[in-house]
Amino acid sequence: MKRKSTAILASTGMVGQRFVQLLEDHPWFEISVLAASERSAGKKYKDACVWRMETEMPKEIGEMTVVNTDIKSVKKASDVDLIFSALPGDIAGPIETAFASEYPVLSKAAAHRMEEDVPLLIPEVNPEHLELINVQRRRRGWSGFLSTDPNCSTIQMVMTLKPLMKFGLRRVIVTTMQALSGAGYPGVASLDIIDNVIPYIAKEEEKMETETKKLLGVFDGEKIRPANIYISACCNRVNVKDGHLEVIYVDLETKPSVEEVKEAFRSFVGEPQILNLPSAPKKPIIVRDEIDRPQPRLDRDAGRGMSVVVGRIRSDPIMTIKYLCLGHNTIRGAAGAGILSAELMAAKGYI
Numbered sequence: 153m154k155r156k157s158t159a160i161l162a163s164t165g166m167v168g169q170r171f172v173q174l175l176e177d178h179p180w181f182e183i184s185v186l187a188a189s190e191r192s193a194g195k196k197y198k199d200a201c202v203w204r205m206e207t208e209m210p211k212e213i214g215e216m217t218v219v220n221t222d223i224k225s226v227k228k229a230s231d232v233d234l235i236f237s238a239l240p241g242d243i244a245g246p247i248e249t250a251f252a253s254e255y256p257v258l259s260k261a262a263a264h265r266m267e268e269d270v271p272l273l274i275p276e277v278n279p280e281h282l283e284l285i286n287v288q289r290r291r292r293g294w295s296g297f298l299s300t301d302p303n304c305s306t307i308q309m310v311m312t313l314k315p316l317m318k319f320g321l322r323r324v325i326v327t328t329m330q331a332l333s334g335a336g337y338p339g340v341a342s343l344d345i346i347d348n349v350i351p352y353i354a355k356e357e358e359k360m361e362t363e364t365k366k367l368l369g370v371f372d373g374e375k376i377r378p379a380n381i382y383i384s385a386c387c388n389r390v391n392v393k394d395g396h397l398e399v400i401y402v403d404l405e406t407k408p409s410v411e412e413v414k415e416a417f418r419s420f421v422g423e424p425q426i427l428n429l430p431s432a433p434k435k436p437i438i439v440r441d442e443i444d445r446p447q448p449r450l451d452r453d454a455g456r457g458m459s460v461v462v463g464r465i466r467s468d469p470i471m472t473i474k475y476l477c478l479g480h481n482t483i484r485g486a487a488g489a490g491i492l493s494a495e496l497m498a499a500k501g502y503i
């Protein structure tokens with residue numbers, strides 16, 4: 153099969169670099185265009201980018217010239233079949249809309265996530281929401297389309313909430329301990345975070361609270377009817393490089409036992425596993441029984457960074473069950489999520 157050609161917007165940032173790393177040797181997609189800001193345009197990628205991945209920058213990618221982030225520049229560089237956008241949320245809105253009128257755009261940014269006709273997708277959780285693309289094209293008259301992935305801390309939490317829906321999920325309380333790479337590069341100043349925890353991440357709590365209801369909602373043929381659950385989030389930045397850890401309390405109507413909840417996590421699979429998509433982890437959720445897991449350093453690379461690891465699952469005297477969950481924020485929470493979404497769209501004929 154001929155690989156589909158892709159452009160990466162904001163290719164020089166933390167998420168953009170992760171796209172570059174994960175797309176090296178991808179069986180279905182290849183990188184044809186690297187775009188970034190005016191500061192980087194015209195430079196070779198290796199000179200424009202402060203490479204912060206654990207593996208070497210692919211040689212041929214390093215030699216590519218970065219282009220400006222507009223349709224004309226991308227078109228001039230190459231024909232592309234789809235666009236991965238890792239643009240900052242505050243500038244992504246109009247840029248992504250312009251690209252989406254001609255190209256399939258898969259965005260990591262918050263700008264369009266809550267729009268009525270824009271899918272907010274976790275392939276294992278709500279693949280049926282992809283049908284919103286047909287609604288969007290009908291309404292907007294675009295030849296392309298726009299789809300979004302949720303916020304990083306939301307993705308890993310919602311992957312664990314989905315299998316609990318069958319027990320009648322009513323209320324969720326979540327406290328996050330979020331890694332530094334979640335703030336991009338160079339991100340949080342070292343003097344602010346060494347020997348410290350910062351109990352505030354701008355807009356993060358609101359994103360977890362609103363995006364979750366859309367993700368677990370029902371597509372009624374025109375729009376998503378949000379899930380009827382209550383959720384309260386408290387988000388903190390901690391001195392960890394990669395991997396968000398979250399403490400989650402859930403109130404479940406049918407009061408399942410701890411064993412039943414563990415079994416629901418262990419047996420959870422979605423369409424990516426059924427379709428055997430290239431980036432799908434065999435186990436979307438891995439249950440650890442040790443008393444002191446999950447931990448960011450030990451567990452963030454589980455399932456090549458695409459699995460969510462849960463542990464310390466126990467009953468709770470106020471809610472029903474409490475547990476911890478951990479996910480790699482720039483893989484399952486960002487670039488890996490975008491690539492898995494693209495694989496699902498390719499498998500279903502959207503791109």
Ligand code: NAP
Nearest residue numbers: 162164165166167188189192239240241304334336337486
């Ligand atoms: P980052 O490391 O700060 O990178 C920012 C990127 O945006 C750089 O490539 C930069 O290019 C580009 N950029 C800045 N201004 C631009 C402009 N005016 N026009 C075009 N490109 C511009 O940020 P990040 O962590 O990669 O985050 C990127 C996006 O992903 C954000 O929307 C973020 O909320 C989202 N996200 C991040 C994570 C995470 O774990 N980091 C997870 C989920 C979602 P230059 O190098 O040329 O300045």
